[in-house]
Amino acid sequence: MFYLKVISISFICVLLLSFAQSYVKATHSGVVLTGQNWSTARRDSAGLAPDALHYKDTAIVQVYAAPTFGWRGLLAVHPWIIFKKAGETQYHRYEVVSWGSSNVIRQNYALPDGFWFGAKPGLLVEHRGAAAEAMIPHIEAAIASYPWPHTYRVWPGPNSNTFLAHIGREVPALKLDLPANAIGKDFRPLSHPIGLPPSGKGLQVSLLGALGFTIGAQEGVEINILAFNLGVDVRSPALRLPFIGRLGMAKASDVSG
Numbered sequence: 001m002f003y004l005k006v007i008s009i010s011f012i013c014v015l016l017l018s019f020a021q022s023y024v025k026a027t028h029s030g031v032v033l034t035g036q037n038w039s040t041a042r043r044d045s046a047g048l049a050p051d052a053l054h055y056k057d058t059a060i061v062q063v064y065a066a067p068t069f070g071w072r073g074l075l076a077v078h079p080w081i082i083f084k085k086a087g088e089t090q091y092h093r094y095e096v097v098s099w100g101s102s103n104v105i106r107q108n109y110a111l112p113d114g115f116w117f118g119a120k121p122g123l124l125v126e127h128r129g130a131a132a133e134a135m136i137p138h139i140e141a142a143i144a145s146y147p148w149p150h151t152y153r154v155w156p157g158p159n160s161n162t163f164l165a166h167i168g169r170e171v172p173a174l175k176l177d178l179p180a181n182a183i184g185k186d187f188r189p190l191s192h193p194i195g196l197p198p199s200g201k202g203l204q205v206s207l208l209g210a211l212g213f214t215i216g217a218q219e220g221v222e223i224n225i226l227a228f229n230l231g232v233d234v235r236s237p238a239l240r241l242p243f244i245g246r247l248g249m250a251k252a253s254d255v256s257g
Contacts, residue, residue: 015228015242022074022181022243026067038069041118048123049082049113052089059086059133063124063164063176066116073119075243076183079164082112083136094143096163098152105149105163125176135173142170147189156209156227157187165198172200177218179245180229186212 050060061083067073080095091112096104113121127135146166148158161184168176178185178198185198187209197204197216206212206224214222214231222231222240231240238248 011225011230014230018241018243019074021247025244026074038117041069042115043110043117044115045111046113046115046120048121049091050128052084052091052112055128056089057086058128059130059136060084060091061125061127061132061135061139061174062113063126063174064113064121065124065179065182066121067119069117069119076161076181077179077245078116078160079124079178079182080160081139081164081167083132083139085136086133096152096158096160098154098159103149104152105143105146124178125174127174131173135171138171139167139174142167145170155183157184159184159187161185162187162209168198169196169200172196175199175218177216177251180222180231180240181243181245183227184209186214186224186227186229188212 048064049062061081063079063081065077065079068076068078078095080093082091082093084091093108093110093112095106095109097106097109098104115121146163148162151158153159161178161182164176165178165185168174168178176198186204186206188195188204188206190208193207194205196202197214197219199216199218202214202216202219204212204214204216209224210226212224214224220231220233220235220240222229228242229240230242233240233246233248233251236249236251238246238251241247
């Protein structure tokens with residue numbers, strides 16, 4: 001009983017400290033406290049995606065994530081994937097959005113590397129050249145096979161992070177590592193509580209994304225309690241924390257090809 005109390009108190013302390021750090025970061029950026037309206041929030045390019053015309057002959061795959069709009073950005077991120085085949089001069093962007101259509105999967109909903117309603121995106125992973133060209137058909141197949149194209153739940157999923165996690169599982173070559181604050185990435189139906197983590201390599205046990213653990217090639221070790229994730233990244237030493245995602249050595253995007 002004593003050890004259970006210590007673990008519970010420690011967990012609560014980690015949650016409070018992580019939330020405080022997230023709040024400080026959001027306040028410093030001005031995203032949360034400006035009271036901006038979603039219709040006027042910044043949606044222009046963040047200047048992160050390679051120029052598609054300049055790199056016409058190069059296949060490119062990238063995954064981005066940005067804090068969700070408003071106060072929810074203190075808690076979680078919204079991810080999306082973009083790609084183009086060699087010979088193409090425009091990117092294809094795919095993500096899950098809860099509003100505006102019964103089909104939550106959206107294509108080219110916004111600019112490839114656009115600000116997400118005022119929040120600047122971060123690059124999670126990148127592949128170029130032959131490696132990217134080879135994985136694009138598998139990415140397209142994963143998008144088509146997403147199990148919940150007409151369902152969206154903020155917590156514990158399925159949502160936008162569930163969508164990207166599905167692509168990562170179906171395309172291990174992507175080497176996707178969704179951050180600890182990608183709420184919904186661990187969502188699994190009760191009929192399939194055991195399987196691959198979002199990186200596509202490792203083991204995940206999860207009850208509807210609300211309780212479980214992950215051991216992954218990219219994720220390291222992570223436990224999930226009520227969709228609040230705590231863990232350790234071993235390959236690029238860092239703590240994986242709720243609200244802020246990561247604390248420690250920055251994880252470089254994986255540029256291949």
